Amino acid sequence: MTQTPDILCIGSVLWDVIGRTASHMRAGSDVPGRISRIPGGVAMNIAMTLKRFGLQPALLSVVGRDAQGNALIDEAQSLGLICDHLYRSDDLPTDIYMAIEAANGLIAAIADAHSLEAAGDKILRPLADGRLGRADAPFAGSIALDGNLTEELLRTIATSPLFAAADLRVAPASPGKAERLLALIGHPSATLYVNLEEAGLLCQTAFDDSAAAARALIARGAHRVLVTDGGDAASEALGGDVITAAPPPVLVTRVTGAGDTFMAAHIASERQGLDRPASLARALQAAATYVSGDTPL
Template identity: 75%
Template sequence: MTDRPDILCIGSVLWDVIGRSASAMRAGSDVPGRITRLPGGVALNIAMAMARAGLRPALLSSVGRDAEGDELVAACAALTLETAYLYRSDDLPTDRYMAVEGANGLIAAIADAHSLEAAGDKILRPLSDGRLGTAEAPFAGTVALDGNLTQMLLERIATDPALARADLRVAPASPGKAERLLPFLTHPRAVLYVNLEEASLLAQRGFTDSATAAEALVARGAKRVLVTDGGNPAAEAAAGQPTIGRQPPEVLVTRVTGAGDTFMAAHIAAERDGADRAQALARALDTAAQYVSGDTSL
């Protein structure tokens, strides 16, 4: 356990199949565009962004021993990501995510993370068998966790002794999975990264701006919350501290899938570099803006 990774990324590691068009779209649209397949998933997106920032991330997830899984693991290794801790299943296929994006943003998406959910706590074995830690010697670094895990597994992670000293950074993966993060809403070591819709679902009330949403979640017991709202101001609220906000840079949006993951990774990296709250928020927004404009690669 001497060669520890800088951060553990726990959650979805899969193939992203993204269809993008320069045209505005609606339900039923049939337009020309480009279809790409890229390594993706919330945990993997965060890990890739961390690697670009010069850090050493390790992946904890489930990847099948099928051809797609072998190809995905090879792609991750080529990106200098630590894949040795992945759970490789003989009978579960490699997961996939499919999305359609138009000039007016995300039109629709389907996340097929059934293998990750079926693998359950097998993906956490390195945290208890001594490779990354044990209950008696918990992992004490940063953990990026996504809501593609089952509610039961997230509840276990929230109280797992093997993570009793970890700095937990948590994202819901999608609005449809936001309520899975409830075990972390009042967690003393969790930082939540959500968008405005996800904040509304967690708080069970609607919000029109990020600052109000972040403050409401802190009022409900959250230690610290960052709320984004697309091109509108983002905000961070923390218990016992003033709320801060910042307007994202105005850019031409060419892609949206992975933007929130890029924001989260850049914010964590900035704080590891010693940035204060305002500096970290600014750096995260700038990095996410570069990403959605197409100025950085996956």
């Protein structure tokens, strides 16, 4: 029997292959460490965190009909995520992300998310065919959307009646894809979650702090934004009102997935009735706990 989701997570669902070492690294370094393969991708990371906060997320993405895809879906279902609406492709392989993290941060990463881009709007079919909504009765809940989608598809989403009633929460997949979110800047219900670098790319400038970045994004036409800045203060702006809070200081042991954890914790906090300052503080705490290594992968 199909479960009813509390929130939809649309975007990348793939395997993360992460190499981590306690050593400092530079180009050409060869050091001991640990290599793990875990469920990942922005949509998956957000969904896993939402589940830990007591929500019931459903995934909308593409997963290949290959051994890697079958194993990924088995893992996602074991975590309690709804996978009924995933698009399964006979021709496209399951996507994968590979990264190397060291004591001095993220050293390098490659995202092989070509299947998600190739699938295009096929992943949105459940929002149109009556399973989750229709054009004349669009999905009216929360949607977490990631910037791994093509710019063309994000432009379609910005004006699509299928998203007209949704509480849309949006994050870029990486700084390299941040400018894709320009298509959603004017969306009347979209909340953008970006870091300081991504905010600068969207505004074509550099910012000294998150509050200035948040104000600039609102001035550019964004409905609502949250801007993080690593271990420095983060800010949320809604209209002309900007609030700022500092994350708790922690020893950083991992970085991949931290922004997704922040976004999911913030969404969950608001759905559970916390006000804006409390939601921001809880999201910062969740992200800090994650990067310190104190939460499950």
